Amino acid sequence: MKRKLSILLLSLLFMFAALFLAACSDDSDTDTSSEDDDATEENESDEPLTLTFFNADGEEKSFDDPVAQKITEETGIKLEMDYPVGGNDESIPLMIASGDYPDLIFAKGDIGKLIEAGGVIKLDELIEEKGDNLKELYGDQLDRLRNSIDDPSIYNVGTYGVEEARWETSGTFQVQLDVLRELGYPEIRTLDDFEDAITEYYEKYPEIDGQKTIPLSLLGSDWRWLITVGNPAGFAAGIPDDGQWAINDETGETTYKFLLPELKEYFKWLNGMNDKGLLDPESFTHTYDTYISKLSSGRVLSIADQSWNIGDADAALVADGKEWKTYAPLPVTINEEYKSQGLKDYGFAGGWGISISSTSEYQEEAFEFLDWMASEEAQILTNWGIEGENYDVVDGKRVLQEDDRERKNTDADYPKETGVGYYLYPFPQWGNGAVDSSGQPITPDSEQNIIDNFNEAEKEVVAEYGMENWTDWFPPEEDLGMSNHGAAANYTIESGSELEIIQQKADDLTEQRITQAVLGDPADFDASWDAMIEELEAMDIEKANELMTQKTLDVMELWGTK
Known part of the structure; x- marks a missing residue:
């Protein structure tokens, strides 16, 4: 009996042991599975979040340069960047038609279309709740981000610096440094001075490096017609950069600028330049690449262009040892009655910026x-790059490494390859006049750095003129005053509005008619110009003037500047 009980007891003990081991085994398996799941989730959370970003001014570029990698490391965000291929300006309308939006959108002047279509979200609440950096950045300029009097919401941030110092000027007439040296450093203030200088040099040097010298070249075959043809006309007439408009900054009265007699006077001069063989005959037909190739050869004596548009040519000239073929900006106007607005302070422009789409699944992360x-x-x-790789801290101050300083001045691909300076526009940016919490400049492009980075030819020329910087040539910004209305080129024109329709027709007409008038017989110029004015009046350009005047007044009211 005892033996049977012992066997039974032993069997029961084995059974309990087996059950216990099985239970332990199950618990162990369960715990391991849970740990594996946690590890998987942790690994997944370590992966950066990819946000799609359409940049209307973008180019083919992957978000993998050193600065981009650092941005991802700090934010957990990676950008998948898209841009309009071949200069296509239908990208935003196509987005609206399909309802397929990227997470982030820089639409430039098409922002109004996105707002009307409900394609972007209002940012006011997000700025208030979690936009500490943006609120500090914009401060009392925050109202300049607002859309309109009727809809004073904020739909985008970024694009332009808030604290901008004018240590450089752009968009004016520019002439080769060698022209100035060869002619004994003449004073060039008017169109006549400018024409005399390039004519004299051209007659002395009809060829450069075995190629025909080009006295003046423009790029009027694409959207850059506005940059190299339309805008310089206004600048020569002493009109600030308000796109296609001339604005009385006190009253807000706005006029489509090509109606003004000063503009006729400028284009009549340009027509004469063409007739004398001083204007590149391909100015309205050659491509951007051909234009840059001509400038890079060193045989184009003068241009009327933005510095950012000729950066590749400038870098190529310096790299080829042709520093004397780079350009000096000039404060040229029609005559001495007009004052160059090259250093005009427009204040923070607002208007354009990066928006968050209404269909994005990651709106908070994007913000x-x-x-x-x-x-x-x-x-x-974004301004300096990575410490130890792009800059060092010397005696408590940031200093660009020599290789980076050299590449920044001579290599047009430096921003794209390193990321240094690449992610400023169109993102929120403090501006080149801002300083950080230690009092240091937020950008390496301080005035002294700009001066220090002049090539040897530039240094020699500014010294000959008794200047330190090219801006010394121009009327100082304190004499020009700050704009009460900002820059009209950044205003949002409502899609499909009467103003948009009339202006688009007027822009198309003036580009065509002015080009024809410039290239035509001088004897026909007045008749051609008068016919264009009649066509503008027939399309009710005065109505556009009235509507744009009201928009300007609304902006000034929204900003509290009137």
């Missing part, structure tokens, strides 16, 4: 990313 881009940490990174 947090934009807010981080406005932080001091981000501004130092």
Whole structure:
């Protein structure tokens, strides 16, 4: 009996042991599975979040340069960047038609179309709740981000610096440094002075390096017609850069600028330049690449262009040892009655910026990313690059490494390859006049750095004129005053509005008719111009003037500047 009980007891003990081991085994398996799941989730959370970003001014570029990698490391965000292929300006309308939007959108002047279509969200609440960096950045300029009197919401942030110092000028007439040296450093203030200088040099040197010398070249075959043909006409007439408009900054009265007699006077001069063989005959037909190739050869004596548009040519000239073939900006106007507006202070322009789409699944993450881009940490990174790789801290101050300083001045691909300076526009940016919490400039492009980075030819020329910087030639910004209305080129024109329709027709007409008038017989110029004015009046350009005047007044009311 005892033996049977012992066997039974032993069997029961084995059974309990087996059950216990099985239970332990199950618990162990369960715990391991849970740990594996946690590890998987942790690994997944370590992966950066990809936000799609359409940039209307973008180019083919992957978000993998060193600065981009650092941005991802700090924010957990990676950008998948898209841009309009072949200069296509239908990208935004196509987005609206399909309802397929990227997470982030820089639409430039098409922002109004997106707002009307409900394609972007209002940012007011997000700025208030979690936009500490943006609020600090914009401060009392925040109202300049607002859309309109009727809809004073904020739909975008970024694009332009808030604290901008004018240590450089752009968009004016520019002439080769060698022209100035060869002619004994003449004073060039008017169109006549400008024409005399390039004519004299051209007659002395009809060929450069075995190729025909080109006295003046423009790029009027694409959208850059506005940059190299339309805008210089206004600048020569002493009109600030308000796109296609001339604005009385006190009253807000706005006029389509090609109606003004000063503009006729400028284009009549340009027509004469063409008739004398001083204007590149391909100015209205050659491509951008051909234009840059001509400039890079060193045989184009003068241009009327923005510095950012000729950066590749400038870098190529310096790299080829042709520093004397680079360009000096000139404060040229029609005559001495007009004052160059090259250093005009427009204040923070507002208007354009990066928006968050209404269909994005990551709206909060997208906003947090934009807010981080406005932080001091981000501004130092995007302006200077990575400490130890692009710059060093010497005696408590940031100093670009010599290789980076050299490449920044001579290599047009430097921003794209390194990321240094690449992610400023159109993101929120402090501006080149801002300083960080230690009092240091937020950008390496301080005035002294600009002067220090002049090539040897530039240094010699400014010294000959008794200047330190090219801006010394121009009327100082304190004499020009700050614009009460900002820059009209950045105003949002409502899609499909009467103003948009009339202006588009007027822009198309003036580009065509002015080009024809410039290239035509001088004897026909007056008749051609008068016919264009009649066509503008027939399309009710005065109505556009009235509507744009009201928009300007609304902006001034919204900003509290009138």
